[in-house]
Amino acid sequence: MGQATLIPFTLSKVCPYFYLEGNIMKFMITKKECQAIINKRMPIVCSGCGGEIEPIQTVDNADSPTHWSGCKKCMCFDSGVKPIIYKIAKKLVEERYFIYYGHLEKPDKNKQSEEYKRWITSQVRGTAGIVEQILNLNKELSNTEREKKI
Secondary structure, three states: OOOOEEEEOOOOOOOOEEEEEOOEEOOOOOHHHHHHHHHHHOOOEOOOOOOOOEEEEEEOOOOOEEEEEEEOOOOEEOOOEOHHHHHHHHHHHHHOOOOOOOOOOOOOOOOOHHHHHHHHHHHHHHHHHHHHHHHHHHHHHHHHHHHHHO
């Protein structure tokens, strides 16, 4: 392969450079690199809908081409969570009526089914972050208690 060349190109004031290798645009994070990051965290699922996390081609804030992890099922960029975290969060929202985003009005399930699905997905995504923090805290406390006994 040829050597990468840094070409001045005014995409934005933040990043006036654009990577080219020959005539091929170079990604800041390639699909392969993004997939490797996802693979290191496996098993993970989308924190909102439980879908597959995969590399999605996009542009970063400097308009440079890149890949970010996300879910094509619900069309969200997402780092993913362990499946158990998603399951707990979904159960809390759907069965225990936990509402993470209290300012969002809950759509009528029968009259506004698409809006209701988006509302559930956003509530589950927010709740997943709390569930993950609680499980991590529980693990820390368990380790601390175990160390005290030794």
